[in-house]
Amino acid sequence: MTSAPIDIKRNIREALRDEHLRSTVRKAMDHSMRKRAEAVAEVSSWEKLRDAASHVRGYTMEHLGDYLEQFERSALSNGFCVHWARDGDEAVRIIRRLLSEHGAHSVVKSKSMVTEEIHLNAALERDGLSVVETDLGEYVVQLAGQTPSHITAPALHLSREDVGALLTEKLHEEVSSDPALMTPVVRRVLREKFLGADAGISGVNFAVAETGTICIVENEGNARLSTTLPPLHIAVTGIEKVIPRMADLPLFLKLLSRSATGQKMASYVSLISSPRQKEEKDGPEEVHVVLLDNGRSALLRDSVMQQILHCIRCGACLNTCPVYRNVGGHAYGWTYSGPIGAILAPGLLGLDSAHDHPYASSVCGACAEVCPVKIDIHHVLLYQRSLIAERKAAPLAERMVFKLWGWAMSGRRRYAVATRLAQIAGRLLRRDGKLNIPVWGASRDFPTVAPRTFHQLYRTRRG
Amino acid sequence: MATLRVLQRLGVEVMYPEEQTCCGQPAFNTGYRRVAARVARQFLKAFEDAEWIVAPSGSCVSMVKVFYRELDLPSHFKETAERISPRIYELTDFLVNVMKVEDAGSVFRHSVTYHDSCHLRRELRVIEPPRKLLTNVRGLTLVEMADVHRCCGFGGTFSVKFPELSTAMGDEKIRSVIETGAEYVTAGDVSCLMQIGGLLSRRRASTRAIHIAEILASES
Numbered sequence: 055m056t057s058a059p060i061d062i063k064r065n066i067r068e069a070l071r072d073e074h075l076r077s078t079v080r081k082a083m084d085h086s087m088r089k090r091a092e093a094v095a096e097v098s099s100w101e102k103l104r105d106a107a108s109h110v111r112g113y114t115m116e117h118l119g120d121y122l123e124q125f126e127r128s129a130l131s132n133g134f135c136v137h138w139a140r141d142g143d144e145a146v147r148i149i150r151r152l153l154s155e156h157g158a159h160s161v162v163k164s165k166s167m168v169t170e171e172i173h174l175n176a177a178l179e180r181d182g183l184s185v186v187e188t189d190l191g192e193y194v195v196q197l198a199g200q201t202p203s204h205i206t207a208p209a210l211h212l213s214r215e216d217v218g219a220l221l222t223e224k225l226h227e228e229v230s231s232d233p234a235l236m237t238p239v240v241r242r243v244l245r246e247k248f249l250g251a252d253a254g255i256s257g258v259n260f261a262v263a264e265t266g267t268i269c270i271v272e273n274e275g276n277a278r279l280s281t282t283l284p285p286l287h288i289a290v291t292g293i294e295k296v297i298p299r300m301a302d303l304p305l306f307l308k309l310l311s312r313s314a315t316g317q318k319m320a321s322y323v324s325l326i327s328s329p330r331q332k333e334e335k336d337g338p339e340e341v342h343v344v345l346l347d348n349g350r351s352a353l354l355r356d357s358v359m360q361q362i363l364h365c366i367r368c369g370a371c372l373n374t375c376p377v378y379r380n381v382g383g384h385a386y387g388w389t390y391s392g393p394i395g396a397i398l399a400p401g402l403l404g405l406d407s408a409h410d411h412p413y414a415s416s417v418c419g420a421c422a423e424v425c426p427v428k429i430d431i432h433h434v435l436l437y438q439r440s441l442i443a444e445r446k447a448a449p450l451a452e453r454m455v456f457k458l459w460g461w462a463m464s465g466r467r468r469y470a471v472a473t474r475l476a477q478i479a480g481r482l483l484r485r486d487g488k489l490n491i492p493v494w495g496a497s498r499d500f501p502t503v504a505p506r507t508f509h510q511l512y513r514t515r516r517g
Numbered sequence: 518m519a520t521l522r523v524l525q526r527l528g529v530e531v532m533y534p535e536e537q538t539c540c541g542q543p544a545f546n547t548g549y550r551r552v553a554a555r556v557a558r559q560f561l562k563a564f565e566d567a568e569w570i571v572a573p574s575g576s577c578v579s580m581v582k583v584f585y586r587e588l589d590l591p592s593h594f595k596e597t598a599e600r601i602s603p604r605i606y607e608l609t610d611f612l613v614n615v616m617k618v619e620d621a622g623s624v625f626r627h628s629v630t631y632h633d634s635c636h637l638r639r640e641l642r643v644i645e646p647p648r649k650l651l652t653n654v655r656g657l658t659l660v661e662m663a664d665v666h667r668c669c670g671f672g673g674t675f676s677v678k679f680p681e682l683s684t685a686m687g688d689e690k691i692r693s694v695i696e697t698g699a700e701y702v703t704a705g706d707v708s709c710l711m712q713i714g715g716l717l718s719r720r721r722a723s724t725r726a727i728h729i730a731e732i733l734a735s736e737s
Contacts, residue, residue: 063679070681376668380685414679416672416686417546419639433587439548448548452674456544460552464559469538488718493677497684498715511518512533 060387060399062410069381078213079382086207086373089316090424097312107309108428110302111364115354118363121263121296122345128266132328135342142172145346149174149255149288150181152342156286158183158252162244164270164277165189166257167205167367168292168346171389171402174255186247188276190240197224203383203391206314206369211382244276254280254338258291259366260306261343264299265327268343271310273321281326287338289326293345294363306366309426313368349402358437362401364427365394371421371431377414386411393421393431400438409447412438473507519734520573520608523621526734527612536563542580545588546673554588557581561590561597569615570605573730575637575706578607583640607637607705608730613646619653625735626656629727630699632690632713633666634706647705647729654732662693662702671712687716695722703729 069075094100114121126136139145153161161183163169175196178185187196191208194217195201202208209217218231221239229239256277260269268289270277281287297306311317330337353359372378372392383391388408390398396415399408412435421431442448462472480503483489489500524531541556560581564570572578582605585598612618631651637643651659670676670686691713694702702717702724704710714726 066679066682070685376670376686376689377682380682380689412548413675414682416635416668416670416675416683418635418668418672420635420666420668423639436546436548436584437587439546440550441548443548443550452547453549456547456549456552460541460544460549460555463538463541463556466536466538493680494715496680497719498687498712499718500715501711508518508533509535512521512535515518515521 059407059409060403060411062385062387062408062414065385065387066381066414069385074213075211075382076380078216079211080379082207082210083373083379086316086369090313090370090373091316093312093316093318096318097308103305103309104426104428107305107366107426108364110297110305111366111427112360114296114298115294115360115363118293118296118351118354121298122293124263125261125266125296126345128262128264129343130266132266133341134266134329135340137342137344139344139346139348141348142346145172145290145344145348146174146177148344149290150177152286152288153178153183153253154181156253156340158286160184160247160251161186161253161255162247162251162280162284163187163192164254164256164272164280165192165208166255166290167202167389168257168290169255170202171292171348172290172346174290186244186251188244188247188274188280189272190237190274190276193240193244194220197221201384201389204369204372205367205390205392205394211384248276248279248283251280251284253286253288254282254284255288255290256281258289258295258343259310260303261291261296262298262300262303263296267300268326268341269303269307270324270326271307271320271322272324273315273317275322278322278324281324282337285339287326287329287341288344289341290344290346293347293350294365310366310368313370313424313426349404353401358434359401361429361434362394362397364429365398366427367394368426370424370426374420374424376416376418376420393435394429397431397434397438405438405442405445405447409442412436412442470509473509477503477505477507479503519728519730520571522734523608523612523623523730524571526622527616527618529616532567534563534567538563540577540580541588542576542584543673545580545584550588554590557585557588557590557598558594561594561601564601564605565597567601567604569611570601571608571611572605573608573705573707573728575607575634575641575643576708578605578610579636579640581605607641607643608733609646609650609705610641610643612733613649619649621650621653621733623650623654623733623735624656624737625654625732627701628658628660628697628699629701629703629732630660630662630694630697631665631729632662632669632694632702632704632709634704634709635668637705638666643705650733651703651729654735657732658699660697660699662697662699664689664693667693669709669712671708673708676712683712684716687712691716691720691722691724694724699724701725701727701732703727703732705729 194209203211214231221229259271329341378392396411399411417432419432491500541553545553669690670683676683710726
């Protein structure tokens with residue numbers, strides 16, 4: 055899949071100028087990381103859990119086809135309908151068809167990044183449907199006409215004052231910026247939407263192959279209402295969300311909750327295993343599961359890129375990332391942001407569409423350190439850089455510089471000449487006892503080049 | 518030179534293979550794995566017979582120890598890389614964990630804050646050795662900075678490709694450095710010190726950057 059390249063460099067420069075955004079993001083990040091650290095410290099076997107989860111994810115991806123087919127069989131025998139979508143357009147077509155067949159006019163949605171990925175809301179609104187996001191953060195972002203800036207905290211880029219002002223404007227009533235006073239107002243508005251909805255659309259956190267169960271993890275109860283009140287429930291999921299057995303679920307729930315929000319367990323964990331049964335009074339009459347590929351299966355062919363599919367979308371890598379904390383999520387120019395977004399973008403959109411994403415990182419590895427399923431995110435970034443350099447997609451001047459450099463560093467005499475040249479350049483660029491290096495020098499001083507090299511000093515010392 | 522002085526003071530017989538140039542990390546880091554492999558061959562030739570290899574740089578050591586296995590090398594170079602990997606150490610790691618030295622007999626009468634470089638901390642997991650050594654330097658007061666594990670924003674060519682972002686990250690780092698009130702900031706990687714020192718100097722802060730090997734080599 056190829057789309058217009060994302061100009062992450064420009065986005066980053068713009069974000070860096072937005073002090074309000076940056077201080078809001080930094081504050082939220084500090085808070086999230088503190089909570090996560092406390093929650094992780096309580097679990098003495100945390101590293102063992104990460105190892106186990108990493109193993110299960112790797113094994114599952116190696117046998118993904120089998121597990122997906124098993125999931126489909128189990129889900130069908132549970133009474134679900136299962137749909138396979140090769141890409142976003144196909145998934146959107148399937149969902150539009152289902153809604154139109156059911157004569158749906160109003161849809162409630164619970165938080166789902168995958169529906170953001172396929173731009174579902176815009177398509178449904180073009181069909182004249184009313185689509186309402188019911189996660190508080192998503193609702194706020196939707197009212198603001200924006201997209202989520204974080205995997206688990208969509209409105210993280212807005213301060214509580216921003217949110218209070220937005221709600222006051224959009225709901226035509228005075229809404230406080232105190233979250234305790236804000237939520238009852240939103241609850242009242244959304245309650246009506248839930249009761250009047252013809253269909254509920256949700257994401258999926260885990261799809262259990264063994265039992266055909268869909269697991270949804272959330273904190274507001276809105277996903278449970280979205281998936282139980284309306285007569286039609288459509289669950290959309292990337293194919294990588296499958297896990298083999300129900301017995302694997304507790305491991306992932308533990309890792310996900312503590313990594314994402316620092317909770318022991320999220321407030322609501324829903325396990326949906328069938329539509330409404332004859333003797334039951336509530337629940338949807340029909341449950342449809344849309345399994346979306348959208349570039350994922352192509353990543354299975356490459357053992358390094360395959361790791362990208364191990365992600366369980368906890369957002370911890372965003373929270374710890376020194377790049378994310380400085381620019382926020384929108385700078386990444388796409389649904390997924392932060393370190394995981396930086397490797398997902400080239401992975402799912404293609405290297406041409408996101409050719410600067412792998413470089414927008416100091417490769418510090420803070421992300422891999424917190425990843426609950428141990429994705430070597432920064433090693434994947436380096437690997438993607440190598441794919442770009444090999445395809446000669448990097449700037450010509452840069453390629454020439456490294457070619458020359460590689461030659462100079464591959465022999466003792468060449469190296470001596472190169473260091474000699476550096477010494478001369480060092481003298482030429484010297485201003486007021488400091489080096490004036492282009493680009494670097496705009497904001498930073500550069501140490502001077504030593505008048506004698508280590509080689510020379512070593513020889514003198516040895517005599 | 519400082520590294521050489523520390524090692525010789527502690528009675529280590531030091532050889533400096535003059536065939537050596539670079540480990541190849543800058544090319545590898547920017548995606549040029551073939552160039553990096555070429556330079557790696559030069560490194561492996563220069564060091565294949567060494568008993569121990571010591572470098573005052575977490576970045577170079579992690580390149581050889583961790584990332585060489587990701588390079589496409591001819592099989593005999595691959596074997597050399599495998600053989601060398603357990604024998605290459607960053608200076609402070611070597612002193613504390615191989616030589617079992619926690620007091621290098623150094624004197625440095627200043628307050629110092631230590632920055633965890635990402636390569637040392639995350640690729641090599643060297644966190645305690647530099648602190649143990651610094652604590653035992655006579656006259657030195659070690660002051661920990663806030664968010665000490667956070668990247669300084671250098672990142673090699675990242676600092677040139679994204680100069681504003683790299684600077685923003687570095688500014689956050691130097692704020693933590695300055696808040697400690699320490700006279701010096703030190704680290705086990707010259708690249709972090711170039712970034713941190715460059716920013717401190719441009720912002721006219723009085724804190725100065727110094728490599729940990731220079732502190733350990735100091736005797737007055």
